[in-house]
Amino acid sequence: MPSFIPRSAVKRLRRQAAVRLCTALAFGATLIPLSSPQAEASDTPPKGAAQWQQPKTQDVDKPTAIDAKDRTSLLGKNYASSKDTAFTTSGDGTGLHLLTANARDGYAWKTAATLSEDGFDTDAWIGNACVTGSGKYAAVAYAPRTFTNKPELMVRGAFTAVVNLATGKVTKLPYQATLAYFSPGCGTGDSAVFSQLSHDGDKKQQTRLITVNAATGKTARPVTYPGQVTSAIPTRHGIIAAHGKQLVKAAGAKLTTLAVGNNAPFQIKTDSDGGVTYIDRTADTVKKNSISSARHLTSAQITKGRSTPVTLASGKLSAWDLDASASGTVVITGKATTKTALPKTVKNPGKIAMGARISTHAQAAVTTAWADGKDSRIRPEEALSERTARTTVHVLASGKTVTLDAHPDASRQDASGAGPSPRTAWTQEGHRPVHADRTHTGPGRRLTHQPGRGRPYVLRTAQRLQKAGVPTHTPPGRMGCGPGRRRQAEHHPFRELEEHRHGKLQPPGTVPRLRALR
Known part of the structure; x- marks a missing residue:
């Protein structure tokens, strides 16, 4: 019989002793049932877990308005007679919400x-909107968030509408448009311009511009131009847009060059004097080193024709932006250095967050995020209700800032807002869209063709969506593309466009904004 114990046996005895010790320690104290609250795992994943993002704001309600006793100090003694209105958007599973706030x-x-729109499987509605020159109407391009996964739907899939911001009346338009930060474009008067680009796979690359009168809801005949025409806005001189490296005026089917820059002009804004200010980026191919400049053409230069614009300000591409009030004041947001005396219609106040939206009379700048601090990666059940939007309102006159919560109300989907777009008037059989001249007999009921109206024109929207892989109904247990499957901006299908602002936070419900690149 050996006088020693093998090393393997010693190791085995030590492991057994360790197991007995751990068991004694665990059960020698008070036993905790697995079903008890102490033993249940927290719903909050660890900080390093995949798909987890620590909320940047606490889910604690903020005021929904400036307290009455603070309004004079924040807004000035004449605030009660102000006509200024702040505007923003917020999207969730219940729809794209248009939010307004009066000074x-x-x-x-x-x-x-x-x-x-009914019949779409999505966890969030996204879109872009602009306010017309009167400040009374908004033009909107909106779509399910899943449309960003398909290039065809990005360039020609957004539904379009105009909204009376005072009454909430919605007029849905019989055209679809591009999901891009520059569409629709607003400027002078109550007109707006929707853009419809070609897909990269199309044989002919061209752009259609569709002008709508937001007050009446009537659309002009679409005009087609060769190549990509972007950032189109209505001005007193007609439609002004970007075409390659050129700033152009679109009149009829003709494009007239107004100025030539280093890259494609973007963020084109018009002012109350008829001038135009836009951003031109340097030819540096390294994004982080790119410098952009605010160029300005006066009304006289635009009337004259091709001219050399004046550089008003410049700064890092990712540090500043342009916006304009409905009343015609162009405002530089973020940090840019003024290079020359600014026209009275252009302001560079500083201390405004880059990308802020300017109110109708340029009295406030608004940024928006979700109040819970999360992004679009939420649980399916969370997508079934409205998400509170947290806004930061910066008052330009006083330089003071206040944080206010906006609680979207999906019940504001009146008969016209909740009704189908002319592009998706569904029948029960196969969800086939029909022309707008058919009448709807009630929610979920069959659409019937009115006698005597001639042969119905059947649209093919549903078939196109189904071929593109977008469900036109909601299967049980599914909710959009699900948490964690967000389409990233760098995969955007548009050619000659680069990601906007290196991933800067965008207002909830908006399409990731892109920088033009030529």
């Missing part, structure tokens, strides 16, 4: 309208 009411947020 005379302490910028108390309310829902002007909510836009969506």
Whole structure:
């Protein structure tokens, strides 16, 4: 019989002893049932877990308006007679919400309208909107978030509408448009311009511009131009847009060059004097080193024709932006250095967050995020209700900032807002869209063709969506593309466009904004 114990046996005995010790320690104290609250795992994943993002804001309600006692100090003694209105958008599973706040009411947020379409499987509605020159109407391009996964739907899939911001009346338009930061474009008067680009796979690359009168909801005949025509806006001189490296005026089917820059002009804005200010980026191919400049053409230069613009300000591409009020004041947001005396219609106040949206009379700048601090990666059940938007309102006159919550109200989907777009008037059989001249007999009921109206024109929207892989109904247990499957901006299908702002936070419900690159 051996007088020693093998090393393997010693190791085995040590492991057994360790197991007995751990068991004794665990059960020698108070036993904790597996079903007890102490033993249940927290719903919050660890900080390093995949798909987890630590909320940047606490889910604690903020005021919905500036307190009455603080309004004079924040807004000035004449705030009660102000006609200024702040505007923003917020999207969730219930629709794209258009939110407004009047200065005379302490910028108390309310829902002007909510836009969506029945029959789409999505966890969020996204889109872009602009306010017309009168400040009374908004032009909107909106779509399910899943449309960003298909290039065809990005360039020609967004539904379009105009909204009366005072009454909430929605007029849905019989055209679809491009999901891009520059469409629709607003400027002078109550007109707006929607853009419809070609897909990269199309044999002919061209752009259609569709002008709509937001007050009446009537659209002009679409005009087609060769190549990519972007950032189109209505001005007193007609439509001004970008075409390659050129700033152009679009009149009829003709494009007239107004100025030539280093790259494609973008963020084109018009002012109350008829001038135009836009951003031109340097030819540096390294994004982080790119410098952009604010170029300006006066009304006289635009009337004259091709001219050399004046450089008003410049800064890093990722540090500043341009916006304009409905009343015609162009405002530089973010940090840019003024290079020359600014026209009276252009302001560079500083201390405004880059990308802020300017109110109708340029009295406030608004940025928006979701109040819960999360992004679009939420649980399916969270997508079934409205998400509170947290806004930061910077008052330009006083330089003071206040944080206010906006609670979207999906019930603002009135008969026109919740009704189908002319591009998706569904029948029960196969969800086939029909022409707008058919009448709807009630929610979920069959659409019937009116006698005597001639042969119905059947649209092919549903078939196109199904071929592109977008569900036109909601299967049980599914909710959009699901948490964690967000389409990244760098995979955007548009050619000659680069990601906007290196991943800067965008207002909830908006399409990732892109920088033009030529």
